[in-house]
Amino acid sequence: MPVRPEKTKFKTEVRGRVYYFCSEYCKRRFFERPRIAYFSMEVGIKSEIPTYSGGLGVLAGDTIRSSADLRVPLTAVTLVSRKGYLKQKLTEEGEQLEYPDEWDPSKYMSLLPQTVRVRIDGREVKVGAWIYEHQSVTGGVVFILFLDTDIEGNAPEDRRITDVLYGGDERYRLKQEIVLGIGGVRMLKALDVNVAKYHMNEGHSSLLTLELLKENDMDEDKVKNLCVFTTHTPVEAAFDKFSYDLVQELLGDEYPLEVLKRHGGQDRLNMTLLALNLSKYTNGVTKEHMEYSRKLFPGYHIMSVTNGVHSYTWTSPYFRHLFDRYIPGWANEPELLVRVGIIPDEELWEAHVKAKEALLKFVKDETGVEMEVDALTLGFARRATSYKRATLIFSEIDKLRELNGFGKIQLVFAGKAHPRDLEGKRTIKEIYKYMRMLKGEIKIVYLENYNMEVAAKLTSGVDVWLNTPLPPLEASGTSGMKAAHNGVINFSVLDGWWIEGCIEGVTGWSIGPPPNERIEETKRREMELEDLYNKLKYLIIPTFYDRRDEWVNMMNNSIGKVAYYFNSHRMIRRYVTEAYLL
Ligand SMILES: *Cc1c(COP(=O)(O)O)cnc(C)c1O
Numbered sequence: 001m002p003v004r005p006e007k008t009k010f011k012t013e014v015r016g017r018v019y020y021f022c023s024e025y026c027k028r029r030f031f032e033r034p035r036i037a038y039f040s041m042e043v044g045i046k047s048e049i050p051t052y053s054g055g056l057g058v059l060a061g062d063t064i065r066s067s068a069d070l071r072v073p074l075t076a077v078t079l080v081s082r083k084g085y086l087k088q089k090l091t092e093e094g095e096q097l098e099y100p101d102e103w104d105p106s107k108y109m110s111l112l113p114q115t116v117r118v119r120i121d122g123r124e125v126k127v128g129a130w131i132y133e134h135q136s137v138t139g140g141v142v143f144i145l146f147l148d149t150d151i152e153g154n155a156p157e158d159r160r161i162t163d164v165l166y167g168g169d170e171r172y173r174l175k176q177e178i179v180l181g182i183g184g185v186r187m188l189k190a191l192d193v194n195v196a197k198y199h200m201n202e203g204h205s206s207l208l209t210l211e212l213l214k215e216n217d218m219d220e221d222k223v224k225n226l227c228v229f230t231t232h233t234p235v236e237a238a239f240d241k242f243s244y245d246l247v248q249e250l251l252g253d254e255y256p257l258e259v260l261k262r263h264g265g266q267d268r269l270n271m272t273l274l275a276l277n278l279s280k281y282t283n284g285v286t287k288e289h290m291e292y293s294r295k296l297f298p299g300y301h302i303m304s305v306t307n308g309v310h311s312y313t314w315t316s317p318y319f320r321h322l323f324d325r326y327i328p329g330w331a332n333e334p335e336l337l338v339r340v341g342i343i344p345d346e347e348l349w350e351a352h353v354k355a356k357e358a359l360l361k362f363v364k365d366e367t368g369v370e371m372e373v374d375a376l377t378l379g380f381a382r383r384a385t386s387y388k389r390a391t392l393i394f395s396e397i398d399k400l401r402e403l404n405g406f407g408k409i410q411l412v413f414a415g416k417a418h419p420r421d422l423e424g425k426r427t428i429k430e431i432y433k434y435m436r437m438l439k440g441e442i443k444i445v446y447l448e449n450y451n452m453e454v455a456a457k458l459t460s461g462v463d464v465w466l467n468t469p470l471p472p473l474e475a476s477g478t479s480g481m482k483a484a485h486n487g488v489i490n491f492s493v494l495d496g497w498w499i500e501g502c503i504e505g506v507t508g509w510s511i512g513p514p515p516n517e518r519i520e521e522t523k524r525r526e527m528e529l530e531d532l533y534n535k536l537k538y539l540i541i542p543t544f545y546d547r548r549d550e551w552v553n554m555m556n557n558s559i560g561k562v563a564y565y566f567n568s569h570r571m572i573r574r575y576v577t578e579a580y581l582l
Pocket residue numbers: 053054055056058381382383450451452455456476477478479480482
């Protein structure tokens with residue numbers, strides 16, 4: 001209910017901030033109502049807080065943003081990652097140089113007085129928490145707890161546990177997961193948060209189930225009732241696994257090994273399996289990923305909630321303005337984007353051109369390269385890792401040259417490789433090689449230090465968003481959804497979310513065979529390259545240059561048939577009705 005601060009007598013001060021309420025009842029409810037505790041190793045709440053590496057963290061951020069907008073009582077738990085993930089610089093040759101992305105939590109959040117203890121490697125490690133308040137314009141608030149072990153009294157080694165996101169070896173990783181899962185549950189308890197459900201965003205936090213077992217007299221049903229698990233990985237090899245020797249060495253005997261093995265697997269502790277066995281509700285992040293997960297874990301009840309992106313965050317100022325004028329209320333009810341048809345074509349195109357000009361200016365400032373606003377611009381940006389196949393479009397250079405003769409194209413790339421992902425780093429160098437090879441013919445740039453800010457510019461400023469992962473490895477993917485919010489048209493392999501989003505020639509174009517086609521790798525690649533070059537040459541280039549009406553019609557469909565559904569407001573409402581209220 002709207003409250004006039006000067007009129008209400010129901011208020012309270014928490015951590016130096018005053019909260020106003022309309023009644024004693026509302027005030028009590030704010031503090032005592034049951035909450036969803038949302039655990040995520042990475043959270044992308046904004047570019048200045050670099051505690052994310054890619055889609056998983058951005059999804060967590062979008063979940064938080066939508067929950068705040070919709071006033072879903074959710075509290076997030078993550079690690080403070082004081083040195084971030086990495087800051088990327090690239091040499092002339094495309095060699096990735098990595099620097100710590102250090103940030104100062106005290107600039108954005110406040111340190112809570114409470115600390116809890118976890119046992120790691122035979123030592124008591126103190127865990128503190130920073131509290132960040134994400135405030136929605138609708139009045140909703142979501143708190144994020146950033147757990148921190150850099151606390152006076154901890155051994156120097158332990159103070160570094162919450163430094164680097166996905167840094168160090170597996171020993172370091174397990175320590176982080178102990179802090180996140182076990183430390184997180186203890187911190188919520190110390191803060192008297194009334195937790196209705198623990199939602200594990202990926203398996204990194206699944207040690208929390210052990211702590212919950214302990215709290216609930218080892219009653220597995222009780223714990224299952226408390227837990228919700230979202231898996232994000234479609235391959236067995238990518239699940240976090242730890243040897244029981246290491247687990248015992250670090251965790252000690254606080255939790256019976258027999259229980260761990262029963263739920264987490266006999267050979268090694270599989271974090272996905274542990275979460276799966278102790279959650280009543282488990283979901284994949286697209287329908288296809290659900291099917292895949294069911295095959296990986298036969299006999300388990302696995303559902304799906306297809307990912308979405310936070311509409312307001314990922315819509316450029318130019319389109320926000322347009323939507324505000326023609327579709328008021330769209331930001332908190334993105335379904336309304338289905339009415340995009342009432343926006344005149346010229347205005348839609350104009351907004352797109354402005355977003356494109358803003359991107360090209362950014363490209364010029366960053367790289368010195370002057371791209372052309374009239375040229376068909378393709379974007380490709382995501383974590384640089386091999387299954388995403390950033391270089392697929394360069395597979396047949398002559399064909400690329402040929403279609404560029406048909407209608408000019410230009411390419412914008414970005415993406416960081418994990419420091420230990422040598423193949424990912426090689427991919428960046430290869431793109432640099434092609435950049436040099438095609439110099440003077442096709443304008444290509446690689447933007448440094450891909451982050452949320454760069455992502456917002458890129459996904460709104462290009463004409464076509466290219467996506468060429470190797471199926472079935474892209475469980476969902478979300479950057480194409482950002483593009484769709486800005487009338488940018490997707491051209492993508494049928495994997496992850498695009499299987500649900502693509503209507504060929506209507507919402508965008510597909511690359512390669514339909515999903516689930518039993519096909520050998522060389523044949524698949526052949527079909528993909530054929531689509532990639534032929535559709536560019538015979539469909540995409542001619543539509544862009546010669547049939548602008550048709551192009552704008554597809555931009556319309558990107559918004560009205562894709563963005564209206566693939567947003568995190570729809571996603572979080574489904575989590576509420578299907579998982580949280582279960
Ligand atoms: C949205 C986003 C991603 C996810 O991109 P995918 O296409 O889903 O891989 C990764 N990194 C950043 C910075 C993003 O904003």
